Amino acid sequence: MTSTDALTAFFDQLATQGEQFRFRLPSRPDAGRFIDQLLRLLFPITQDCQSVSVDVQRTYDKLTDQLQCLLRPLQSQLSQSPESVSNQFFKRLPGIYSMLQSDARAIAENDPAANGIEEVVSVYPGFFAIAVYRVAHELLALEVPMLPRMLTEYAHSHTGIDIHPGATIGPSFFIDHGTGVVIGETTIIGKNVKIYQGVTLGATHVAKNLAQKKRHPTIEDNVVIYANATILGGKTVVGHDSVIGGNVWLTHSIDPHSLVYHQSEIQVRSVNSVE
Known part of the structure; x- marks a missing residue:
């Protein structure tokens, strides 16, 4: 097939592609x-x-x-x-x-x-x-x-900021900074909720046969979720008036008025110190 024939075939393909x-x-x-x-x-x-x-x-x-x-x-x-x-x-x-x-x-x-x-x-x-x-x-x-x-x-x-239009979000919603925020399709968010950059409200795993299921968490009223926290799962409920600290990974429900935080060890030493 010449280059002209190949180009003609390609144009024909483009002309009929709308049928799919x-x-x-x-x-x-x-x-x-x-x-x-x-x-x-x-x-x-x-x-x-x-x-x-x-x-x-x-x-x-x-x-x-x-x-x-x-x-x-x-x-x-x-x-x-x-x-x-x-x-x-x-x-x-x-x-x-x-x-x-x-x-x-x-x-x-x-x-x-x-x-x-x-x-x-x-x-x-x-x-x-x-x-x-x-x-x-x-x-x-x-x-x-x-x-x-x-x-x-x-x-x-x-x-x-990636918010699926299917999510349900109550009034007085506050996203601070916002870069990297992901809110999945079946997420439910109550009123007066505040979330910070990098927060993910997502699913524990992705499978096409779960499309009609609740895959994303429920966040009740007056919850604060700090930067880079990840909350996953359709059965996960964050109780009202709770605070989720930065970098938390949460896949189970918590009671109202809970404080959830990630604790890491930080070491500081002089760059001139000897091992």
């Missing part, structure tokens, strides 16, 4: 633009260089059109029309906004480095990841395939 996929997807850049503009509607703190004001109704109408556009490639997999899904999502937007206000307050009130709500909602990676998760979670509740995960992966790529 269940449905088309919206573009990732469009999904990113939608979530960025939606959050700007909810928190119009930053301004672009072309405007000094925000026309709420015009932005709302534009976002409605954008969401319907994102949903149309998925239409064969939706239980209702893109227009109906979009309408139901925006009816839920006040509830999403209320949850995000509680998250922003939790960060502003608990982080000594935070200089108010404005800083939290405009630059904090933890808040951005939580905000995108809350939007994606509602779309998943409306049985929208793929798009919720596209949104949370957009946040993941910008923040290093």
Whole structure:
């Protein structure tokens, strides 16, 4: 086969490859633009260089059109029309906004480095990841395939925080710093929970036949989880008002009001000492 024939065969393969996929997807850049503009509607703190004001109704109408556009490639997999899904999502937007206000307050009130709500909602990676998760979670509740995960992966790529849209997370959620945080699909998190960078809420092992099982832990109210702690397993429950120290590896449940910490031995000596 000549190089020309090989290239022609390759182009034919590309032309027919769509037959193997269940449905088309919206573009990732469009999904990113939608979530960025939606959050700007909810928190119009930053301004672009072309405007000094925000026309709420015009932005709302534009976002409605954008969401319907994102949903149309998925239409064969939706239980209702893109227009109906979009309408139901925006009816839920006040509830999403209320949850995000509680998250922003939790960060502003608990982080000594935070200089108010404005800083939290405009630059904090933890808040951005939580905000995108809350939007994606509602779309998943409306049985929208793929798009919720596209949104949370957009946040993941910008923040290093990986929250599956299927997780259940209560109000006043606080992620500090956040890089390397992983929250699995069946995780349940109560209210007023604080977690730090590098925390993993994951499964004890990965197998495809466990897809419909609860694989990730439950974190009850008022729990603090410090940096690089790993909590695994669908039956693992961290009782309310507990503190999980840094670098802890936990695969079993603990009672409320527990303090769990990892103890390591640290030795300090002079570099000039003789063995």
